[in-house]
Amino acid sequence: MQGFAGPRARKAIIERFTALPFLNPDRQDHIDAAELRNRCRRAGLQIGTIDALLAQLCVRHALTLLTADKDFVLAASHCPLRLWKPA
Numbered sequence: 635m636q637g638f639a640g641p642r643a644r645k646a647i648i649e650r651f652t653a654l655p656f657l658n659p660d661r662q663d664h665i666d667a668a669e670l671r672n673r674c675r676r677a678g679l680q681i682g683t684i685d686a687l688l689a690q691l692c693v694r695h696a697l698t699l700l701t702a703d704k705d706f707v708l709a710a711s712h713c714p715l716r717l718w719k720p721a
Contacts, residue, residue, distance in 0.1 A: 657691050666690045673712050681705050689715045 659667075667683070667690040674681050681689075682705070689709050692699045699706060700718040710717055 657695060659687055659691060663687065663690050663694060666694070670709070670713050674709055677712060679705075679708050679712070681709050685709070689713060692716065 664687065667686040670690055671681060671683065671686040685703070685705055688699070689706060691697070693714055698716040698718050706715065706717060709715060
């Protein structure tokens with residue numbers, strides 16, 4: 635919800651997001667995300683805890699991540715993270 639202004643935009647975003655499934659990370663997701671973070675750190679890449687968890691959830695559920703964050707592009711070279719790329 636960050637970066638959107640006004641009640642109309644808030645309502646539209648919430649309505650659109652209700653169509654998406656809600657993923658709850660489990661203990662193993664947190665463990666695997668920590669391992670991904672450590673793997674990236676050993677390669678000289680610092681990714682945040684939440685970014686690592688998001689990447690892990692995408693990998694576990696075979697989801698493609700749509701992002702403009704270049705950290706995910708770099709992280710994808712250390713795990714089977716699929717990123718959406720425009721045609």
